[in-house]
Each structure stands twice: as structure tokens, then as C-alpha cells.
Amino acid sequence: MYHPRMKTEDDFRITLDRDAPLPLAGQIHRAIGLAVREGRLAPGARLPSWRDLAAQLGVARGTVRAAYERLIDEQLIVAAGAAGTFVSRHGVPVAPPPITADTTPLRDLIHQFATVPMVFQMGVPAQDVFPAALWSRLMAKAARETASGPVGYPDPRGDPRLREQIAAYLALARGVACTPAQVLVTAGYAGALNLVIRALRLEGRLAWMEDPGFPLTRKALELAGMQLAHVPVDAQGLDVETAMRLAPDAALAVVTPGQQAPLGVALAPARRSALLQWATRQDAWIVEDDYLSELQLKGRAAPALAALDSGGRVLHIGTFSKTVSPALRLGFIVVPAAYASHFAEVAACLSPASAAAPQAALAEFMRQGHYLRHLRRMKRVYASRRDALTACLSTSPMDSIATMAGLAVRLTLPAGKDDVLIAQRALEYGLAPGPLSAWHVDTPPQPGLMLAVSNVSERTLAADCQRLLRLIDEAG
């Protein structure tokens, strides 16, 4: 093996191994190709003529020529006749990112995908309340129908029967008057948010984001290159006045007006009107993330913000992730009537509704009244689990304050406690409280833990609470 120097602008050398199974032309091709892709040979850099390089490397001219020809075919280098051979200035393919051992997405936010929900875990419905037998029956029937149905493309906006059911449900439960033509079925809330960003060309624009707010929304907007104005939330929800001061000319506001995520407060009526007026004045858009729909444990859920929207500025997004199962990956968006065909086109080209069978099964689930019954049952079960949890916490000696927040109990911890660390330690015991700081951009006034009530077991609750309180106590 020897290391002749290849004269280029860069410090770059080709190492040939005459005993290697890869022929010499292949080794030269690989070495130069890699150097171009990794940027060690800069765009426009001059390469030695194949005659010179052959002499330098001590190989036949035809060997280098074969390597160069392959690189020219791959458009990595360009032959400019008598002027010489150069590294391409355009379109050098980017090197693939290095493969790391763990490529799980969002590792900082989600500890594990596709596992049975843990005690206190946020954002997942109760494992034991899911109507598995009924759902299997409906899915089997839908699968049979789909298998014997047309092989053509389905409506990219989603199954018309499901869109009809969603429109009817929204009128009844959320006060939203819309036609099925305004409803598009999406891959959950995330799929709908993507559709909004693409359809309204919001990439790079400015958005209001609740602080604290749903970390995945924040990440999604950042991935779309959007600038974020982090707007504080108080006991009346998003502080609209502060938002108007911080970023009056934003193009978008993403809000959770029903039950603010994670604090659980409803957006106050005066703030709702102020928000709608601002959007109408500014021609801005409001994404209403109605992730819990009517799944509210205290009183009756207020109508959706979209119900008040006479100016057509609200994009109402719903999801079946909390009310049925996140495994369905089904949600929907309701768009103003004037934008229905535009959104339909964008959905058709960029994110059509997903597989037919689960949509058909869900439409039947709703049509037969199971959805409303299931929601009622979840409310009953969750309310009872909430009572058990608050009772358990109230009998424990602790200096943390427990308050209800949506479908969770929020434990406000004494200042100085590291909620992220406590949450990490708790995982070892099968407990998954959510650290409040993960929802904040500006440091929270006080650290806290969110304890979702959906997957607590009344049988093990006392022991689980004791364990968690001990971990809080021990934490610095």
C-alpha cells in the first residue's frame, strides 16, 4: 500500500490497496466520490488530468479514465476539455447523515413508542377502556368491504361517510356548523397541522405559540422554518393582549382554547373575541387544536372557538388520538368553506387521507352511536380515577400543590426541584409523570409534574403515589 499525493486545492490523498477485492478504478472512483460528497474536495476544485493522476498513483491511464468517466456520469465532476476536470459546482448530492445506533425520533420528548401506557403517562387514553372486541369486529367488516371494493383511488379528503359523521358530531358536541365538504380526514392532529402549513404557505412566517404549550407543535412549527412568539398563558388561557404586543403581525396563532395544553384552562370569552378580531384585522390564521374535544371532566365543554368564527379565520383540528386511540392515526380538519377546494387539492397532492379500512370502521363506530357512548364512559372512568388520585395525594404529607389540569393532576413542586430528573427516575418504577418544564420555553415559575389520570390503577395507586412522592422528596 502506498500514499501518493493527489494535487488539488485540498489536502486530499488517495490510498490504493492492490490486494483489495475492489478494482483500482473502483477505489479511485470511491475515494474521489466520497471526498466530493463530504466537501473535502470543494465545488469547482480542479482535479489532475487522468494522465497525471495515473502517473502519480502508478496505475494505467485507462484505470483513472474509467474512474473519472463514472464520476462524470454521476455528475460529481465535470470534464471541461482542455481547461481540465473540475468538481461539479452544482447539485453535489449531500452525504447521507451518519447512521447512529438509535434513530428513534423525538427522543427528548417521547420515551418510548408503541408500548402499553405507563402510570401517569400524558396524552394516551386508558388502555383498559378501549373497546377492543367491538373495534376488532368493525375493523374486520371494514377490511372485508375494502378487499372486495373498487381498487381505484379513494377520495383524498377521506371517506365521505366518516366526514359526514364528523360534521354531524361537531354540530352536536362542539357547536361548529360545517358541511362534510369542509372536513378533511388527516393523519391525526400532526397531519392536519402539516396540511395547514403547506396549504397556507406559512413556512418562514411568524406564529404565536402558547407558553407553556404542546412541545410537538413547537417542534413542528420550527421544522417548517417558522419564527415563534412565545405567548404566556394564565388562568384565562392565552394572553392575547401580550401576544398582540409581542407579535402584532403574526400570520398564525396556534391555540388550545378548549382545555389549554397542559394547564387545562379554557380560553376566556373576552379573549376568544379579541383573538378572532385580531385574526380578522390582520388576515391571520388561527389553528384551534381541539385535541380533547368534549372530553372534559369538570362541567360541560365550552363550544369550540370555530363556532364563533364569522370571519372564516379558524382552522379547527380534531383528533381521535385521545378519544379512541392514537394508534389509529386519524384526525380531521375543518376549513372555511371558501378554502375547501384549495385544501382538497393540497391534500390530494401532498397528504391524502390514509388507508380506507380504519376510516370506514370509525365511520361505523360513530354512526352506530358507539363514539358518544365511549366518550361518556371515558369521562366516568377518568373522573373516578381523578378522585382516587387526588384523594391519595391529599392524604400524603407533601409540600407540593395538586390542581386539576385537563385530564391530569398538576403537582407544583417546591422551587429548586428538577422535574425532568424526577420524571426520568420515575420511569424506572413504571411511572411516567410529565415534567412541566418540557412544555415551557421560558423557565416555568415553578417546576411541576403532570400526572395523567387515564392510566392509573386504583389497585396500585397508593403505592404509586408513595413512590413518586419519595422520588420528589429525594430529588435536589
Ligand SMILES: Cc1ncc(COP(=O)(O)O)c(C=O)c1O
Ligand atoms: C395538545 C395536543 N394536541 C394534539 C395532540 C394529538 O396529536 P395527534 O392527533 O397527532 O396524535 C396531543 C397529543 O398528545 C396534544 O397533547
